[in-house]
Amino acid sequence: MVSEQNDSPVPEPHGATRADRRLQFPEGPAVDPAGSHHERRIRSFRPRRGRVTSGQGDALRRLWPKWGLDIDGRSVLDLDEMFGGRPVVLEIGFGMGEATAQMAAADPDTGILAVDVHTPGQGNLLALAEREGLDNVRVANGDAIILLREMIAPGGLDGLRIFFPDPWHKKRHHKRRLVQPEFVELAASRLRPGALVHCATDWEPYAEQMLEVLTASPDLENTRPDGGYTPRPDFRPLTKFETAGLGKGHTVHDLVFRRR
């Protein structure tokens, strides 16, 4: 069982700002990797926060240069070279990375490009990958939209996973939800025909939005003949946010669509 690394938080120096964190990990993930050459727009994530534990910090220092990637939006990635020719699945918003590591361990012939902005999670996933001896995981830091738009070639991906994206409950925040028509159009353009898009959420209104938006895409078809939700596939482990949602009595919906 792949689980979160448990160790104590490293106190940040008195008065340290988030920008200072780069100083803690000089070879690690950058605070704003795409920088000011990219437009300002509504984002689907909160600023990364949370303390980095000593184990996560150690993993960031040692493993980021080898397995980490800042999303600077400046060049198209050579995924064949990064993953030794394996098919590549993009996971957006891996959180602490437990489910990512478990799925990567269960399917070593698939490369997993895992993206999030959450520094402790990046360290956690790197540590898990090392502990489990995984060579098929790369950790990308920054906005998945910039990654898709600027750094992935059309048809370059063999799959897309979005598990428990931030639900943005309040109406005035709905525009921040990741799964929207524009996003789906961009994502579909980066998938090869036959690639699967797998989403899951425990927030019913967001599940309905996902079903509507994915169904409306001319590039995708629902793998469910009845056009509805898919029962949770065995290969998707329970995630941290899912466990919390189930604890609150929420129903989880999976959606699996195929690129035409």
Ligand SMILES: C[S@@+](CC[C@H](N)C(=O)[O-])C[C@H]1O[C@@H](n2cnc3c(N)ncnc32)[C@H](O)[C@@H]1O
């Ligand atoms: C609610 S958490 C779910 C984490 C994990 N999948 C789970 O189920 O435990 C959503 C994650 O998506 C990340 N995220 C949201 N929008 C993103 C984006 N545009 N690019 C990269 N990461 C993003 C957030 O930082 C957050 O860690």
